[in-house]
Amino acid sequence: MKQLKNDILEQWLNIELTSVAHKMGLINADRVVSYNEALIYNSVRCLDYESIMVASPDVNYIITVIGLMWEHINFEEYDLRKIIVKFLSRIGYPTSAIICDENFDRTNCKFTVLDSYIDEITTTINQLNNEVNIGNRKYLLTNFQKKIWDSMDNNKILGISAPTSAGKSFVILLKIVNRLRSENIDIVYIVPTLSLLNQVMEDFNRELKANGVDNYWITNSFDGKQVKDRKTIYVMTQEKAIAAFDNFDEAFSKKLILVADEIQNIERIEEDSDQRAKILFDTLVEFRYKDNVDKIIISGPRIEEIDKVGEHIFGIETIEHTTNISPVLNLTYSIKKKDKRYFLKQYCILTKNPLVIGIENTNLIKCYGKKIYTNDYLEYLGCIVDKIGRNSQNIIFAPTSSTARKIAVTLEFPVTQSNSDLVEYYRNSVSENYSLCETLMKGVAYHHGKLPLHVRRTLEVAIANKNVSNIVCTTTLLQGVNLPAQNIFIRNPHLYVKKTSEAVELTNYEMANLRGRAGRLLKDYVGRTFVMDEDAFAETEGYEQIELFEDESKELLTGYEQKFQEYKWEIEDALKNDKVVDETMKKYGYIISYIRQSILRYGKDSKYRMDNVGIKLTQKQVAAIILKLENLTIPKQVCYKNRYWDPFVLEKIYTDFDLIVPQTPYEKGAKNKIDKILKWLRDKEETAFMYKKYIPSEYQSGQKRSIMVSLGLQWANGTKLCEIFKTDRYKGDGGSEKIDETIELLQQTISFNLPLLLKPIYDIKNPDSCFLVCMQSGAIDSITRTMIEMGIPRETSLYLFEEIFSDFKENEKSELLEENIREIIKQNYDSFPYWIQVQLNFIK
Template identity: 25%
Template sequence: MSFTEDLAERLLSNKQFGRDYDALQAEAARSTLPENLSLEAKPLDTDAVHRLLYCASVFLQTESEPLRALAQSIALGSLLTNREDVAAENALRLLTDLGNFPALAYAEMRHDEDGVGLGQSLRAALSRDLNAFDVGDERLALTDFQKRAWDRLQIARALAISAPTSAGKSFLVIEHLCRLAEQATAFTAVYVAPTRALLSEVYAKVQKRLQGRDVWVSTVPSPGEDRSPRQIFVLTQERLQVLLAVADPDFDLIVVDEAQNISDGARGMILQECLDQILVRNPKARLIMLAPGAAGFLELGRSFGAPDLEPALSRLPSVIQNRILVSPGRVPKTLTLRLMTETGSVKLGTLTADRGFQHPDSRLAAVALELGRHGGSLVYATGPKDAANVARLLYIGCSDKAEAPLEALSKFIIKHIHPEYALATLVRRGVAFHYGKMPTLLREAIEGAFKTGDLQFLACTTTLFQGVNLPARNVFIHTSTRGRGTELNPAELWNFAGRAGRMNSDVVGNVFLVDYENWPEQPMDKFVGYKIEPAFRKTVETQRPAILEALAGDMPPVSKRDETPTKVRAAAGLLVSRAARGDVRSFLERTLPSSPLAEREALAKFAEKAHADIDLPASLLATNWTVDPFGLQRLFKYLVDQIADGNADAMIPQNPLIDPLKARERYENLFGRIETRVNLGAFGKLHKKAALPAVRWMEGKPYPVILSSEVVSAKRRYAKEMRAYEELKKAEPLTRKQPPRPINVNNVIHDTFDLIEDVIRFRYVQLGKAYYDVLVLALRKSELDHRIPEIFNFALALELGVSTRSGWSFMELGLSRIAATALEPHFPDSDMTAAKARHWLQTEDMTEFRLGPIVLAELIRLGLASPLTLAGAAHDGLSDDDLPAPLSWTEIDE
């Protein structure tokens, strides 16, 4: 141990240091809270602060990241207290030596009148220059962690970057990706994002960075024509799976964002299998994985052919993140606040308000209204409907804002979603809710309004746990559960809490933990990172008997509430596909290295026997293994029999735009055919419920049409049930039967979003792709190859929500479905390639298109239209007289 390390340990073990450190952090936290907080302690004396700053100067001379984190907390804490008796220059010097230049820039701006000396100014300028690099016309200074990671990116073949949320990981990797694309003559890369929300955010960043360059950027999994030899795909793992099936891309670089999702059930298995396929095809392909505070990368790399995967890790946040315990005080209208520390907690004080906090159902909103008045606030909700309810309570506590951006956002929601959607009312007071199954453009509009500060409160679900860049000054959490009480992984909560504090625009963020002492568990006591464990290995180790039964043909029925059967089915399907390829044993040896040889051999034999019994081509099984392979065999036999009986026309799906009157019936029969043969009818009448919305979705019908249809249907059902109830009351006045519950329009809209995303855009996309492949095989067996081109790719239409090649091309260019369907009618060619669509957008005069301002902004942001062609085109599509007024809460309830 060096002298510095020994001195640091001695300082750290001193009890006075602990008391002074906790007191400084408490004083700094109080500076971020409302003024109506009664203080519980006197400020630290000057000598104590100077002692802490001296300790910090010792800590940062060590290589210990925890000690350097303490040094940063002391520096930022002393700045936040804004003390006149302690020179700011001392803390600025510490931030300079720590290489935290975003925090340093913010602190310099706040303390520019404090007379910083020439020595510190020169030190800061030199340090910045050593960490600086150019991004376009801008020169930026990286943090020390970013600089180390950037240096490793230039030379590592396989790199895993793990650091706290908002540490600038994705910024580095996107810049690295774009530079490689610019410098190469031929280049192919894929950026894998787990959610559509993150996918659209990454695509926009890459597209903006490469605007004007000859690099093709796409979110659609198709090779396409007329493309640049330099191309970047931004895809979910499911879309990547499709791309690997329809093309043979030779990737130079693979980026996996939120890599901890490789532990996530069937979706994690898809991701692992895609990586395995890519690296088998090109062992020299470079790999970059990103995750917030994760471990287990080395073992992960070995499981899919990247044994040289090296980690670049950091636990050092760029801002202070205060964990503040909030509970109602004993006196009405008061809150007790405590700051969590490394050794326990310190009381911050008692806040006296004009509102009460006693009722548990409204406490979260009441606390957020009281403590989230300064800076944007994210309020965690357990699901979409809970988010809407929390937002409603926040709305009640806010006043109307006569602000043009919020008025425009409200009009956009009324026009493009539904006039009775509560969100149109909420946003007028700077309040919104957010969840992953919202339409993309709506979700992005909400995120944009929050980033600009127009929206002050955002009630959000676990969607924001998945890497979407939406930091805030405040984060409010009142439970460690999601949905119907399922416990969250503690790492997920820490990831969400990491959004408190905005790098480059603040040095502090507050995480308010409401009623924390009453949570079943206390996951926020100590940091918990993700433990990355491949989902396939975990499933096999815990469910091996069930997997063997599944391989024997006894597939477990899928359950809506239990994910285990889905994982078992996926693991079994993956093993069958590997047996079909002939490499199941090497696959098991690589993915299950610690399992006994006898267990691996049993799995291999069962998989090979299943493949022999199923007797479907390896190419079909390799791309559809998430679907029951025995079910695919049943479907194949059924289709061959139907074609032999002369029913080929009924088996071949058609574009719903060709015969709209019969489309619903055809797709209801098609979905039912798939469910009956593949899943043995386990989902009842789901195909009937999904058919009409699915057809309208594929036809490109806007959300107001789909949602209005569902709302009208719900109201009709309610009216019918009410008539039956009234008749019953007449016949049996004393009946104990309860009247039907009134229709809640917002719940109908939420449920329709769920149906579109979970069933239409996920379940039937997977089943639809499998149906397409099996039908091709059946037509070939029946010597009807010439009819294969007639098959409409309804799986892609379900995924994208449009049924023409032109619509797909618009979305391939990065446009949202709302924008794509708004543009489709304006060009007399429904079969445009993406290159032709781009040329048309950039040259067409759109003045007469009556496009909404948010659609126009999307075209400009993506560089798909020249501002000159949009001159005079801004039109919201409705006059103010045409717009219905936002409904009151009484009207919404009615």
């Protein structure tokens, strides 16, 4: 039977390989291999044996063979739908069988009639092990999901590691919804990106409404108003969560469940340039010391020993749930050049060596081994995508955001769905010259971190609705964003076009996660990744030639121990001699700030806390630092609110800063005042390091800094993007690129970095000012700011204010609380245009 299994797999993979090669136009039709009756018979026989006679069936093998049969069999000739349902139900993957049954009863989780009454009974019995009930609703789970469901009843901390399409986030969501039906408990759900935040908020809202749960509140920020009899679901980035701890003494004080999704984002914790990884780690550590945390779930794709990750962060036993089984078969195809010949290679998780076929039509291949995205290469890329991806959802990976835009502008595909209303919305809310308007009319979109939030949210809805079939995407795809696609195309692992000293590569682990995005859960059996240049991967460090496209796993660092030990002498010397963190400490300065901040907050107890994150100081060293910190004159609360600043630097600002700070962004002379403050921070020896850290080099001085400040004030005063982009600077051929650059400046530097840089000064000089809040949110009006805090994109909040709130009198506006604002939006929901409505689904 073992030999038969291997023969059947190889035959189906060969059928798949030749079919794909022909579809790509790389081989002629006479080389395409087809199936025969004997192969069908032996495949069914083998699957039947493997699913019922083997004690531990090879689930990946069964899913692979079923997926390939589903792709290539003519069902008018061989209708195998019913036996596929039977096989998948036997092995605990009835969810995958739903694809085969177009009449599946989702309400009652019931498949249509099988071949016999006996088959129906046995399938139902098998299925019962994978059914869960939430009130009157039934859900089908895989064996892996069911284990997570049960474990969430019995275990305090769960670590979940699984491929992208294993459905881990869905079962976590379902279990939380089930608890919210009967318990008054809060949820804190940490996500790495705004796109994923919006996705999770809408998922919660959909399932809560479907299951009749009421009296809940979904928000993406913490305002200190924890209502006892209301269930609050905080879906937050790590930055918002850590801010809650810094600004409120009793943050998240109700009984709660903590979920940290995409936990792999702490992997760069020890890199001096990665602030977000540190913030995520520090946020999780804060929850470690809260007694009201009832349950903790950390999850991510293919994390090694995720139980130890949980134990190191939270200090108690973590129950691990891990699987390498994916309900979607991921195949990787790569083009390889050898001795002036080209080959197409097929990589499958079940085969030791890739299948290879020689390419006949080599004239199709262009720019192999090159890096620049020339018109010749883009013409070739477009041809391949069109051949293989017509009638499919396709993602084209781009190394940078500017390259993503260039690729999207150059490509053109047959337009099957008009996007004229979406294009008109972007023209009115961003600019007539916005490149996305041009690309959408040619059947392609781009998705990267420079998209305005309202564009990002509506574009993701359009992609999910299949309004757009071809998406050029950067590494945003790796952050758990649900952009459904059957095919992914990637040229090489370079995250750059021209190599510099700071250039980075897509790691093997990240490549595995990218490939895992191909294939839609509950929609596809097979997802395909197409590598246009295999040699570029083979020549990149971290990619082993023998295991070029394996499903790589990741070992996560869970503390600062390695970096502390590496720079132990320098760190201890700086602490002993009261050295202020500066440019010379770029590699390790954040640890010095961490130590001083921890000791300032927790005194002698800080030694225990620092030990737990790998920073080993003696009690004598801690006592010495306590004495030094006692000499600070700056109020401790100011230091607490600026945890990533060295307290000695904050002390220097407290004693030396004597400039006037603007109270509001619209007051006379605000620009001149901010210019002077930034110059002071830049020129002051003790603050120069933080200035360079938060302000991009091109905006640190001269006219560019002046432009940044002017844009910052426009943003803070609530000027719409479409008004900002009306100047000549954003017109013509180069204007569309400047639009993307300005959006990045507004959404990253101005709304995040600049407020962090100015915050110590405002906390010292004018803590009650609304200036920084206006800059962070991009709005001057309190109602608009409240809507933004609720999770409504800025441009949409400005629109809503004009449409339904502008006629309120000033005293009425000040009395409007979030509850009132939500209710007014609900009352007016039906009158809003469609693309506004889709951004408000989570509060409808």
